[in-house]
Amino acid sequence: MTAKRVVWTIIAVAAAVVLGLFLRSNRLRLIKVRQSMPIEGAVIQRDADTKKQVPIADVVITASDGVTSATTRSEASGYFKLVLQKGVLSGRPITVSFRHPSYEPLDLEVQTGRLETRNALYVAAMIPIPPKGVVGPSHPEVVVTNIRVRYTLNSRTETNVGSAVKIFQVVNTGNVPCNHEAPCSPDGKWKAASASESLDAGADNAFSNVRASCIAGPCPFTRIDSSGFIHGGRNITVSVLDWSDPTTFLMEAEVYHSAINSNVRQLYPVIFGRTLNFTLPPTQEGVSLEAEIDGSPMVFPLGPALNLSWAICTVRTDTEKEKTTVYGCELKPGYRF
Secondary structure (H helix, E strand, O other): OHHHHHHHHHHHHHHHHHHHHHHHHHHHHHHHHHOEEEEEEEEEEOOOOHHHOOEOOOOEEEEEOOOOEEEEEOOOOOEEEEEEEOOOOOOOOEEEEEEEOOEEEEEEEEOOOOOOOOOOEEEEEEOEOOOOOOOOOOOOOEEEEEEEEEEEEEEEEEEEEEEEEEEEEEOOOOOOEOOOOOOEOOOOOEEOEEEEEEEEOOOOEEEEEEEEEEEEOOHHHEEEEOOOOOOOEOEEEEEEEEOOOOEEEEEEEEEEEEEEEEEEEEEOOEEEOOEEEEEEOOOEEEEEEEEEEOOEEEEEEOOOOOEOOOEEEEEEEOOOOOOOEEEEEEEOOOEEO
8 A cells, every 4th residue: 555655646746746837837928928018009080970080190109007118100091009018927007198299198098917918909089189370250261162183094005006927947857866966856866956036026015925836847846935925025036946857937926015195084082071081093193182262273283292272181001902092181270161
């Protein structure tokens, strides 16, 4: 009985040691995970009408637990992400502050646990600061009406302007042993001859649908290399190998002329309150706004700086594959739609 008790005691001690090592390893893993805490979200303008909750760019965002801190800025879409390095097993709450000169300060508190923190997407809604020097009743607001967006969309077009034909011959004598003197037939038995012909489509032109064929002679004993013309282009080359008697080849292609066409497009923006919104394709150029200011028609080129005398505009590009450009213009004080 004594020997059995010793054996069981050893087994129990070993099991306790293994369990303790497992729990310690799992605890250390949790501690390591908790040391790095990501905070992710978006900053928008606070408004009762959700259609007017526009993204806010360039907001200074700081997260701190009183010991460590991390800072970032919101993107054009309002998105932000920062990573706070917390102390081991710290349960201190994290304060995330949002600061922008055109909006009231905003602080959010993120509750954290000692071993686990809830994953969440944080949406910070900031209150805009009313502009100073609002035009009084003695200065009537300027009316902006009949707004249209005008832009240029460039597209490349290709027009079939003709075709090209090339006939050439490869002269060779059949049934002559190769004797390892290149060029030879693919099996290395017969003496062969090779030839190449090229075509140039000219400036702003390109070949398409290129074909090369043997049309006369012992064609079964020839090989055409299509690597020089299969993808078309301005310059194409066909190379052939003949290991029998003389053969004749025909190369044909269609010629396309490439040109860029500029098309002027117009669209009407969508207006919510004092903000107009519109989107444009990524290939747009020369964006301008046409509007009537107190009944007088005018054209306002936006340009890279997005300068408008009657509105403050922002632009951002979506991260999706389409890369749509999103514009938003808010009226300045003294103007109304």
